[in-house]
Structures are given as C-alpha cells and as structure tokens.
Amino acid sequence: MRMPGAGAFLSTLVLLWAGMVGGGADVAGAQQTQGQIAVPLVQVDSIAVEGASRLAAASIIGTLGIQAGTEVTYRDIQSGIKALFATGQFEDVTVRAEGSVDAPVTLIVEVEERPVIGRITIAGLENVSESTVRDTSGLQTNFPYSPPKILQAKDFIRSELANKGIPFARIDERTEDIEGREGVVHLFLDVTEGNRITIADVDIQGNQAVSDEEIRGAMGTKQEGFFWFRNGSYDADRYDQDLALAIPSVYRSRGFLDFRVVSDTLIVDPQTGKPRLEMTVEEGVQYRLDDFVVEGNRHFETEQIERYFEEQAGGLLSTLGLGGGGGRDTTYFDAVRFEESVQRLREAYNNDGYLYAQIEPWVEKLDPVEGETPSVRAGWRITEQNPAYINKITITGNEYTHDRVIRERIYALPGDVYSQATLLQSYQSIGSLGFFESPLPLPDIQPDERTGDVDITFYVEERQTGSINFGTAVGGGTGVSGFLGYDQPNLFGQAKQGHLRWDFGRYINSFTLSFTDPALFQSRVSGTLSLFSSRDRFFQFASGRRKRQGFSFRVGLPVPW
Secondary structure, three states: OOOOOHHHHHHHHHHHHHHHHOOHHHHHHHOEEOOEEOOOOEEEEEEEEEOOOOOOHHHHHHHHOOOOOOEEOHHHHHHHHHHHHHOOOEEEEEEEEEOOOOOOEEEEEEEEEOOEEEEEEEEOOOOOOHHHHHHHHOOOOOEEOOHHHHHHHHHHHHHHHHHOOOOOOEEEEEEEEOOOOOOEEEEEEEEEOOOOOEOOEEEEEOOOOOOHHHHHHHOOOOOOOOOOOOOOEOOHHHHHHHHHHHHHHHHHOOOOOOOEEEEEEEEEOOOOOOEEEEEEEEOOOOOEEEEEEEEOOOOOOHHHHHOOOOOOOOOHHHHHOOOOOOOOOOOOOOHHHHHHHHHHHHHHHHHOOOOOOEEEEEEEEOOOOOOOOOEEEEEEEEEOOOOOEEEEEEEEOOOOOOHHHHHOOOOOOOOOEOOHHHHHHHHHHHHOOOOEOOOOOOOEEEEOOOOOOEEEEEEOOEOOOOEEEEEEEEEOOOEEEEEEEEEEEEEOOOOEEEEEEEEEEOOEEEEEEEEEEOOHHHOOOEEEEEEEEEEEEEOOOOOEEEEEEEEEEEEEOOOOO
C-alpha cells in the first residue's frame, strides 16, 4: 500500500494553480496590496467525489469542509485534505478542478479508501495473550486498516516477549481479501517468537575494587539460579539500564567517578550451548572529598544543609572532620549520595515555601598531587528566591460530599506559606476518608506568574459508600434466623454515619438504629445516638420471653496534649 505523503499535497497545489488560476501573473498583479500578493480566490460551483465505494460522498464532502457556492483558496483545499487524512479512512486523496478560469469550477475529490479489517489472526504467539495485544494496541475488527496501530501491536508483542526473556521475535504482517466482501481484508500477524535466552553466567573483567558478586547483585539482569525466581531471562532494555545506571552507580558511590564499561558481549558458550554475558570495565581512580561549599543559602544555615550528607556512621562529610570522628580518614566521595541529598534539600526548601528554589550541584576534580589520594571539591549553588504563598484552594468532582467535609482534611489555608509536606498530608487524609475512588489524582498546582503565589486544586471522584448486608443462621437456641442491615459512612454527604440492622426469626426479633455525627453542629464535639428494641424467646434451660428497649448517647471531646 502507498502511504499518503507530500506527493498528494503537491499534486493538489499544482492542479489548483494550473486549473483555477491560469494566468496567475495577471491576477496576482491586480491584487497586490501594500507590497504583498493576496491569495487568489476561486468560486466553487459543485463538488464531486470519485473512488469512494464504502463511504458516502456527502460524508466525504462534509469532512472536506468546503461547500458549493463558496470561494476558496489553496489553503482551504490543503486544510480539507488534512481533515480527510486525519479520519484514517483514506490511503490517498487528490483534489483537482474542472472548468474555465473566469467561471465557477467543479472540484473533483478523488480518494483511495483504506480497506476495513474484517478478521484478525495472530499466529505463533504462545507467551502473550492475543486479547491483551488487541486491547492494548487498539487493533480491532470493523475499523480501517491502520499502520500506526499495527506498529503499536508489534512493538507491544516484542516488549512483552522481551520481558519474558524472548528478545528476538520476528513478526510478519500480511493481508488477504475476504471473498464476497469488497474492501474488507483479513489481517495476519505471523509471530516467530524464537528461543528463550537464559543467561547462564555473567563474566566481568577489569574489576578490582568491587567484586563480581557485588556487581551482579546491583544488576537487574540475573544469571540463571537454582530457584524458580532466578530464571535468568534476558531483557535488552533492563540490560541497557544495568550498563547505564546500575553498575556505574555502584562505582560512583565509592568515589570512582571515571568508571566506564569498555565493552560488553552476549555470546553462546560452544560447550554448554547457553548464552553468557561478558563485559569489561575500567574502574579509574577513587576520589576523596577535599572541600564542600554551600553558596547562596539564607533560609537554612550551612550547618543545617551539611546534615543532609551525614550518614549513621560518619557521613559523606566525615572526610572533612564534620561527620563525627577524629579528623580526615580514607572515606571516599559518594557521588550517588551527593545527588540524592540534592533532592532531599530541595524537598526541605519546598516544605518551607521556597517552591522556586534552585539548587545547582557541582563537582570539581582537583589537580593530582604526588603521593596523595585524588580528591574533588563539591558544593551547591543555591538561589532561594521568594517563598510562595497559597492564594486559593479549590475542590472539584465532589458531587455528593460537601466541601466542608473535604476542607476539614486539608491542613493548609489560603494565605499560608506553601508546604509540600502539608500538601502531601492533605492528599493522604482526603484519600483516607474512603468516600472517593482511589488513588486520587494528584493535586494541581498553578503558579501565578506575576506574584509567584499558587492556586491548588484537589480532584476527587465520588464512589458508592453505602453497603447492604444480610445473612441467615441456624442455632439451637434461636432456630432459623436472619438479619438485614444497611451502613452508610457518608450520610447526607456530610461524613455522618448511619447504621440500621434487623435480626429476625422464630425466637428473635431485634432492631438497632444508630447515628454518629463527628462534628455536632460543625463543632469539634462528636456524638453518637443509638436506639434498640429486641424481643427474645428461649426454652433450652428455662422457658420465657425477654423484651428490651432503650437508647444510648455518647459524646466525644478533643483532649489537648
């Protein structure tokens, strides 16, 4: 099949200018305005469609967006062609004009329709569900043939097989016309999965400071083991992550800033017939932290910032004598922890309202000195800027639950300094109500470009909260009995709790009703009112009847600590 491209648009433009404009130089010269050439207009008398067998001509003309009796330019034609291609129904579209230059013309829209997929067969697929492929890629019958969706299906199949250790699958695509159904095809995806690649061994060369076991332990690609969860499946994407991140992080955390993987190869052992990974690494030298510098900090003291480096045993700054212990020791620069500390410090600034604070980490390798360990200087350049304040808090999506119920779970108010920790606490508290679908969408934070203040929007989606419960039981004292109940934790959308239960049977008839208000009259005082009425007949050890009626009332008060 021939894909639509620039040729269709070029033919459109050529036909329009040749058939409509004709003596274009005179028209253009007559319509010059202030040094610019106006686009010529052409009167459309009628529109005809050629090549359409499956789609109605009126539908095609409607999508084109041009009506008979109007004046158009080549830009209108170009926009109409783009609209037709956007439907996914056409393989090619060409527009030409018939008529004279000085009279209205007839536009001929010539289309080549894409076939409709009548049936889909995915053959040879054993380790991935065919229905999963269709649902994920959107590949469905009774829709036009779509190369992007087919490509998406192929990519999904290859990705799923690679995750299961089958990375070299081959997928061939073909179509066959369905007999008796013009323009309808049967799509075949013939999959050749290939052999599963099981890593028998990971051989590492060039490492001295870090053992093979430590490197293998950091890798997501594992060699085959004794237990079922160590199947040794090979995943190319996961292996690339190992080479780019996992293995370098092991070395960078120990001061090897110049570490690199020199080469890596996947080979088949001729003796065992199983694949083996071989890699060669170049460790480089270890660097010690010689000096740590913090610049631009006003909100936090330098001593406070340095605490973000400290570990339980000494810390990154122990090389400077700041992390506990005597003086300098042989601790090396942990580049991974240095980068993680940047994120923790950024969170600390966000929690104190400095939403726009910028932290620029830097590392400088010092000139080597003979007889001394190579060292680096590191630090942060901080631009704090002004703290952000909360301008407005909005809640959307609560069609049943009152705003007041949700706002009581938000621990921030308009006018407060923005705090990321408080925002997270509020988000979790709203989710813990149990009234909304989970997980909740993350709050939307919109900064004001003029003032720097922020508007916060919480999104919720109501869920059914009430529950009906019922059951039956058989007992020696009560005989056959049953119960019917209803519980509603969000009564009237105000977080009030209602409970109703009726126990019935030959020897029992009991009714219980309770109502709980966590905020009586919108105060901090909670209350529960319970009503009950029960009648029993018993005859095992003594015969008789028992009837009980009453109520209870409980009040809860906040107790300051």
